[in-house]
Amino acid sequence: MERLRQTPSQTVGPFFAYSLTAVQYGYAYDSIANHTLIGPDTPGERIFITGRILDGQGNPVPDAIIEIWQADSEGNYRTAPISAADHDSHEFIGFGRLGTGTQPGAVFRFDTIKPGRVRSGRVRSGRVRSGSVTPGAAPHINITLFMRGSLRALYTRLYFADEAAANEQDSLLAMIPTDRRTTLIATAVQSAAGPGYHLDIHLQGDQETVFFDL
Amino acid sequence: MNSINFDVHPPHLSPEYKSTIFRSPTKPLMIVREHLQDLRMPVFGESVLGKFDNDLTKNARVNGEPIGERIKVAGRVMDDTGRPLSNVLVEIWQANSAGRYIHKAEIHDAPLDPNFLGSGRVLTDSEGRYAFYTIKPGAYPWGNHYNAWRPNHIHFSVLGHQFDQRLVTQMYFPGDPLFAYDPIFQSTPVHARELLIARFSMDWTEPEFALAYEFNIVLNGRYQTPFE
Numbered sequence: 001m002e003r004l005r006q007t008p009s010q011t012v013g014p015f016f017a018y019s020l021t022a023v024q025y026g027y028a029y030d031s032i033a034n035h036t037l038i039g040p041d042t043p044g045e046r047i048f049i050t051g052r053i054l055d056g057q058g059n060p061v062p063d064a065i066i067e068i069w070q071a072d073s074e075g076n077y078r079t080a081p082i083s084a085a086d087h088d089s090h091e092f093i094g095f096g097r098l099g100t101g102t103q104p105g106a107v108f109r110f111d112t113i114k115p116g117r118v119r120s121g122r123v124r125s126g127r128v129r130s131g132s133v134t135p136g137a138a139p140h141i142n143i144t145l146f147m148r149g150s151l152r153a154l155y156t157r158l159y160f161a162d163e164a165a166a167n168e169q170d171s172l173l174a175m176i177p178t179d180r181r182t183t184l185i186a187t188a189v190q191s192a193a194g195p196g197y198h199l200d201i202h203l204q205g206d207q208e209t210v211f212f213d214l
Numbered sequence: 215m216n217s218i219n220f221d222v223h224p225p226h227l228s229p230e231y232k233s234t235i236f237r238s239p240t241k242p243l244m245i246v247r248e249h250l251q252d253l254r255m256p257v258f259g260e261s262v263l264g265k266f267d268n269d270l271t272k273n274a275r276v277n278g279e280p281i282g283e284r285i286k287v288a289g290r291v292m293d294d295t296g297r298p299l300s301n302v303l304v305e306i307w308q309a310n311s312a313g314r315y316i317h318k319a320e321i322h323d324a325p326l327d328p329n330f331l332g333s334g335r336v337l338t339d340s341e342g343r344y345a346f347y348t349i350k351p352g353a354y355p356w357g358n359h360y361n362a363w364r365p366n367h368i369h370f371s372v373l374g375h376q377f378d379q380r381l382v383t384q385m386y387f388p389g390d391p392l393f394a395y396d397p398i399f400q401s402t403p404v405h406a407r408e409l410l411i412a413r414f415s416m417d418w419t420e421p422e423f424a425l426a427y428e429f430n431i432v433l434n435g436r437y438q439t440p441f442e
């Protein structure tokens with residue numbers, strides 16, 4: 001089969017905010033997604049996810065964009081097209097996006113629900129097969145990062161520290177040398193706002209996060 | 215024998231572009247293809263589009279038309295087997311004709327345009343086509359090195375169907391004299407740089423209205439399921 005060369009990646013640069021995350025940064029333009037993935041009726045355990053992106057000198061990166069993509073509380077990824085009604089009813093999609101430039105300390109914070117253990121081969125009305133995204137994978141959130149100084153997307157995953165048994169059986173985690181697995185595991189945090197998880201993403205250094213090549 | 219080099223993306227570390235030095239991974243990436251090969255992306259619909267999101271000459275007007283050269287930028291999004299990708303979300307952002315971004319952190323001493331924001335988004339149609347009207351962006355200086363200037367460019371964010379069809383890139387204009395001096399453009403493998411440059415299209419140019427540029431976008435097609 002004939003193949004075409006892909007379009008090369010280039011950096012997102014420092015000035016994405018008024019397009020990709022306009023509402024968060026206060027620009028007069030809509031956003032397709034933000035830091036809140038849930039509505040009042042979203043089923044599942046409500047959690048927040050916080051973290052920072054740290055560069056090779058240990059400085060938090062204040063101009064990164066972070067996207068998350070996760071299954072719902074039953075472990076199904078949303079595959080049906082998103083409609084206006086979904087927006088109106090705050091239907092859970094599982095996609096979040098924010099920039100690290102609006103919170104002190106360049107912290108990111110998503111409000112979401114804890115994803116279920118990923119299922120496969122499951123058919124539900126309005127949704128097609130959730131995909132054999134590692135059937136039986138431990139609950140996790142896919143993370144994609146873009147920033148000035150990064151010429152390509154960086155892919156990683158967030159797993160949950162309190163899912164030790166499921167993490168033990170996760171075939172992607174199993175591929176990672178034991179001493180680096182912890183870089184993907186968010187620690188549980190209790191706060192007045194409820195249960196949450198924290199994960200710092202280290203671009204370099206002893207704690208360098210495991211990034212994926214797709 | 216014809217051998218085509220498919221290695222098109224810049225390396226993570228490209229020291230001439232100084233910000234990569236402390237922001238690029240130093241350890242080998244984990245190859246996890248089989249774990250993510252069936253992961254689809256959310257399918258956005260018309261509900262995320264505003265009325266003039268495909269027309270940056272109109273979507274931020276306050277008291278007149280934006281200043282600068284009106285252009286059309288259009289093309290197709292496909293996977294690397296040549297299959298057109300419909301319903302792909304294409305988001306763009308750019309400087310105005312004077313080379314000034316509206317972003318609050320931008321300090322370049324060039325005028326803002328009260329009638330130009332520089333943000334747009336569209337969904338590709340059933341044949342993978344998209345089109346924007348906009349103003350040709352100006353060049354602007356940056357701090358990477360002494361007398362550093364970025365070539366004219368439009369930033370693109372493309373959200374395809376599969377998890378690995380997520381592309382952020384920049385579209386450049388033909389014949390820009392700054393190509394040779396721009397470490398971001400130069401970070402791209404030599405053979406692949408042409409893929410970042412739009413083609414001037416007389417065919418799509420609209421008489422008495424706007425010059426047209428064609429920019430086709432090819433996403434990873436490695437995991438395309440044959441049955442759908």
Ligand SMILES: [Fe+2]
Nearest residue numbers: 013364367369
């Ligand atoms: Fe730029």
